[in-house]
Amino acid sequence: MSMTTKHELGASARAATSAADEMAQVLALDELLRRCMGCVPLAQRLLTSFEMRFNSEVEQIVNSLHDGDVPRLVRLTHQLKGAAGNVSALELRQVLEAMEMAAREKQLDRVVVLLPALNEEGARFAQCKVSALAALSRQAAASESTN
Amino acid sequence: MRVLIVEDDVEALELLSHALRHFGHEVATAADGIQALEMLRSGDYRLVISDWEMPGINGVDLCRTIRQRAANGYTYFILLTARAGKHNLIDSLNAGADEFIAKPFDPYELEGRLRVAERILALESREVVIFSLAKLAEARDPDTGAHLERIREYCRVLARHMCTVEKYEAEVDGDFAQMLYLTSPLHDIGKVGIPDSVLLKPGPLTPEEFEIMKTHTIIGGATLAAAAEAHPNARFLQMARDIAISHHEKFDGSGYPYGLAGESIPLCGRIVALSDVYDALTSPRVYKPAYGHDTARSIIVEGRGKHFDPDIVDAFLTCEESFLAIRRRLNDCELELACATAG
Numbered sequence: 129m130s131m132t133t134k135h136e137l138g139a140s141a142r143a144a145t146s147a148a149d150e151m152a153q154v155l156a157l158d159e160l161l162r163r164c165m166g167c168v169p170l171a172q173r174l175l176t177s178f179e180m181r182f183n184s185e186v187e188q189i190v191n192s193l194h195d196g197d198v199p200r201l202v203r204l205t206h207q208l209k210g211a212a213g214n215v216s217a218l219e220l221r222q223v224l225e226a227m228e229m230a231a232r233e234k235q236l237d238r239v240v241v242l243l244p245a246l247n248e249e250g251a252r253f254a255q256c257k258v259s260a261l262a263a264l265s266r267q268a269a270a271s272e273s274t275n
Numbered sequence: 276m277r278v279l280i281v282e283d284d285v286e287a288l289e290l291l292s293h294a295l296r297h298f299g300h301e302v303a304t305a306a307d308g309i310q311a312l313e314m315l316r317s318g319d320y321r322l323v324i325s326d327w328e329m330p331g332i333n334g335v336d337l338c339r340t341i342r343q344r345a346a347n348g349y350t351y352f353i354l355l356t357a358r359a360g361k362h363n364l365i366d367s368l369n370a371g372a373d374e375f376i377a378k379p380f381d382p383y384e385l386e387g388r389l390r391v392a393e394r395i396l397a398l399e400s401r402e403v404v405i406f407s408l409a410k411l412a413e414a415r416d417p418d419t420g421a422h423l424e425r426i427r428e429y430c431r432v433l434a435r436h437m438c439t440v441e442k443y444e445a446e447v448d449g450d451f452a453q454m455l456y457l458t459s460p461l462h463d464i465g466k467v468g469i470p471d472s473v474l475l476k477p478g479p480l481t482p483e484e485f486e487i488m489k490t491h492t493i494i495g496g497a498t499l500a501a502a503a504e505a506h507p508n509a510r511f512l513q514m515a516r517d518i519a520i521s522h523h524e525k526f527d528g529s530g531y532p533y534g535l536a537g538e539s540i541p542l543c544g545r546i547v548a549l550s551d552v553y554d555a556l557t558s559p560r561v562y563k564p565a566y567g568h569d570t571a572r573s574i575i576v577e578g579r580g581k582h583f584d585p586d587i588v589d590a591f592l593t594c595e596e597s598f599l600a601i602r603r604r605l606n607d608c609e610l611e612l613a614c615a616t617a618g
Contacts, residue, residue, distance in 0.1 A: 211286060213378055214378070
């Protein structure tokens with residue numbers, strides 16, 4: 129095997145590792161499975177229901193921001209932060225934590241600034257969720273065949 | 276363990292319930308604080324895990340309300356929240372929460388905290404059981420006053436001293452001393468089964484009556500043995516059983532009910548035997564006045580190796596000052612005087 133091929137393989141392995149690391153930051157699947165006590169169907173259900181609620185709750189956040197309803201904004205960002213944490217959506221949780229803190233301090237302009245990041249992280253989560261669900265299905269199938 | 280989870284977020288509730296059931300707990304759920312309070316009225320739950328942010332009554336107010344109500348037993352309260360910051364931790368502890376766990380929770384950490392809760396609730400049950408049983412025995416005993424309080428203090432003094440004696444290092448430690456302190460008031464629990472005509476007889480007992488009186492050791496031992504068998508992890512019940520059955524045994528084998536001798540008599544029983552006799556000697560009875568400490572001391576020294584374990588007599592002689600201090604502090608006449616003055 130030539131050095132170049134080795135290098136190319138190394139680069140591809142690094143790329144794969146970095147993609148996995150990135151995914152772990154967006155959605156820490158191992159952590160989620162640990163919280164679900166290894167129950168794959170529960171993890172799948174939680175991921176799906178989180179994605180379903182995400183868009184509607186972001187919409188409510190935007191509305192409360194528009195209305196200047198700070199208590200509601202605090203409650204909604206806190207609630208969605210908790211839900212993101214439960215499914216181990218780490219970066220999404222961080223953005224929501226920053227939004228909640230800004231809302232508690234009544235710094236609504238900071239909340240507005242964070243909105244694009246929220247949408248961006250939401251989109252990344254949705255992408256990662258697809259591969260996560262596929263990985264979970266494979267895991268479930270493997271465990272069924274072992275049993 | 277039966278756990279009440281209070282959580283308005285459906286997914287969080289499912290996650291939490293799943294983890295707790297996985298660890299073998301029985302789970303009930305409430306969607307908010309009001310429903311939780313309603314369920315707690317049933318008296319079926321002694322452990323609550325609650326979210327902080329909820330509609331209506333939030334987790335901290337729920338905890339405060341639980342602490343204010345007059346309940347039969349302690350409710351262990353774990354607050355689970357995504358709120359960060361030390362001030363939130365302080366607020367929750369000030370409201371009466373026992374634990375504060377950050378969301379998202381780690382199931383193994385949560386399970387560890389539940390084990391702590393179980394241990395604390397078991398301690399409360401133990402204190403209540405011992406206290407109730409001891410009071411029951413006391414109610415049937417003509418020699419009341421501060422007898423039980425003194426006995427347990429004497430026992431603890433002796434056990435603590437014996438912790439320092441090399442021969443007993445493996446058997447006696449701080450836990451042993453504390454357990455003896457807790458359980459020694461149960462030594463005469465079997466007297467609840469002795470007829471009034473014998474137990475409350477003012478004069479000396481006939482030989483037949485004395486035989487009946489002696490059975491209080493068997494009755495007490497059997498009662499506590501049944502409880503100890505049903506709860507094998509409750510070590511205090513085993514010690515209480517040993518004390519009840521053996522505190523009238525004598526070191527030379529001349530005691531009752533079984534005529535056990537030497538170290539075949541459980542150590543806890545040997546310690547209670549000396550403490551009980553010392554207290555009987557230094558307290559007034561209908562048939563005798565209270566003897567002074569020196570007289571009691573002579574009688575106990577006379578019984579060294581006969582009635583009493585020589586090691587325990589030696590411990591008593593080393594701790595004489597503590598015995599005197601306890602006797603002065605828990606003197607029935609002075610207590611009665613203090614109560615009358617206060618009243």
